[in-house]
Amino acid sequence: TxxxxxxxxxxFTLTMPAIVFIISLNWLFLFY
Known part of the structure; x- marks a missing residue:
């Protein structure tokens, strides 16, 4: 329907920014 x-x-529009935020935090933790 x-x-x-x-x-x-x-x-999707609500969860996508949260997923991008978590991925960016993971990248920051990888670099630091």
Missing amino acids: SSNVEWMMSV
């Missing part, structure tokens, strides 16, 4: 797709897109 279209509502399910919209819900998945909203969750």
Whole structure:
């Protein structure tokens, strides 16, 4: 259904910045 797709897109837009933030922290810990 279209509502399910919209819900998945909203969750993706909310979780993507968090994933990028965690990956950047892992890179910082690798360099330090």
